[in-house]
Amino acid sequence: MPAERIRVEGVIKLFGERAHEGLDLLRKGAGKDAIRERSGAVLGLDNVSFTVEEGEILVVMGLSGSGKSTMLRCLNRLVEPTAGSIRVDGVEVTTLGSKALREFRRQTFGMVFQHFALFPNRTIAENVEYGLEVQGVAPAERRRRALESIELVGLRGWDAKLPSQLSGGMQQRAGLARALCVDADILLMDEAFSALDPLIRREMQDELVSLQRNLRKTVVFVSHDLDEAIHLGGRIVLMRDGAIVQAGSAEEILLAPADDYVRRFAEHIDVSSVLTLGRLVDETPPLLPESLHAEDAWPLVETRAPDEVLVVTCDRHMPVGRVSRDRLGAPGARGRRLDALMDGGIARARSTDVLRTVLPLLAREPLGIAVVDEHNRFLGLLTRERVLHALARTRPGDGEWNGSTPAPGAFPSSHSTRSATTVSTGLPLTFPA
Known part of the structure; x- marks a missing residue:
């Protein structure tokens, strides 16, 4: 110290x-x-x-x-x-x-x-x-x-x-x-x-x-x-x-x-030059473990998930790819694990990075950017929606946002969540309620 x-x-x-x-x-x-x-x-x-x-x-x-x-x-x-x-x-x-x-x-x-x-x-x-x-x-x-x-x-x-x-x-x-x-x-x-x-x-x-x-x-x-x-x-x-x-x-x-x-x-002040990613992440995005099979994942995403869902490792819960609802529901998907069905490559950024530095990257990533801490642990997802609200100083689903709620920490969640299920890996899967 x-x-x-x-x-x-x-x-x-x-x-x-x-x-x-x-x-x-x-x-x-x-x-x-x-x-x-x-x-x-x-x-x-x-x-x-x-x-x-x-x-x-x-x-x-x-x-x-x-x-x-x-x-x-x-x-x-x-x-x-x-x-x-x-x-x-x-x-x-x-x-x-x-x-x-x-x-x-x-x-x-x-x-x-x-x-x-x-x-x-x-x-x-x-x-x-x-x-x-x-x-x-x-x-x-x-x-x-x-x-x-x-x-x-x-x-x-x-x-x-x-x-x-x-x-x-x-x-x-x-x-x-x-x-x-x-x-x-x-x-x-x-x-x-x-x-x-x-x-x-x-x-x-x-x-x-x-x-x-x-x-x-x-x-x-x-x-x-x-x-x-x-x-x-x-x-x-x-x-x-x-x-x-x-x-x-x-x-x-x-x-x-x-x-x-x-x-x-x-x-x-230019908000993007001040805010760090750790304050903006969605800490409970929809996640699916890579070891899950398509037929087990399909009921979870059929009606609740976005068009694409993050696929994460079972050990560190680190995003490694994304899989679409259409691919999970395709005729040849049954019996295949998500790591064989997903599109690999999720952009990452540090929680201490300033928002302005990742805006070009976010423009190329429709699902968002995986935000990690100094130990490379996954903290949450930075999405375009959350960035737009931050730049406008508003809160998702609410009026003007001046940062007073919550106190300095994570940016307020854009939706309420509930645990959908827990698979054998012990990883909780969360989807919008």
Whole structure:
């Protein structure tokens, strides 16, 4: 289990000369407007709590003024919290003296801002090695590490150029290389890609995901863009008026929004880029074991089953083919096992795959796709009907679906089922009631 790197508990930030008076009012239950009217203090963070695990990308997001950037800066005390606890690798950051804080920042954090903040009169290599220069690292060693970081972000050969000779995307890569060069385990990124053109922005997002996967950096990423948060993966902390309104995966926020604000925030998201197959499967599709003979299978499918039924192995219940009602009822079928009558080849996909990645495959599979877990165990069938309902955010046989029923887990079943029979293999056969 990943180790916890950051723990934020009850962090409050009030701006203004009478911040502590505002803190007393907040603790007595006063709201943001009342605090400002009575003390002049502006509430920036309102009892914020969350954790970040090692190797995780946590995206802190919200609209302008939500407190997301303030929270990021509180982590390394570029903004001084008014109250609360911030522990990083077990160290209580809020109690560090100025000298200890500076050293802790240098050793622990790398920062990447929206604006590249490169020195215009220094080369890219000189910019990247600047953090090591401040630390007193020998010139040869810091240049070696700078060149390694420059290559990591895809800027090999540009180390002798000035920032003005690079595109915006390349300058942002240089900023990322500078953060990586000091070998900080935790990257704090504040709207790092929002100033870039859309195509370059997506390239940088991909670059960050790749770097995080290879280097296992812990990343706290501030963004106002839910599409960006989804693309980066990991958990999302959604803020409003200085408080966290919901925290969880992109799926949880999309399927079970905590309130109307979250629902509006997520309403324009491409569902297919968020939902994983495990949430959409029909867990009780009609199944027939491959060892069953046609005359035994025929009464089960004659009137109840779809035109085609999945055939599964007797040991692992894994789909291996499909058989049609017409083939089971054909004159020459009697006495033959289903594995001799079926059409083999059922497409499979992982339960963790995102829906968008399997849509072309589903278009070629009229019966659906077999969804399996990480151990290659069959979980259920992904059908076109269920996908269409998911894309429309509706529930089969019902009205609008917003994910609140059921709670995050399997997608609701499209039909009630009952056990039809159990053959000698012990495999239950289920058909629509």
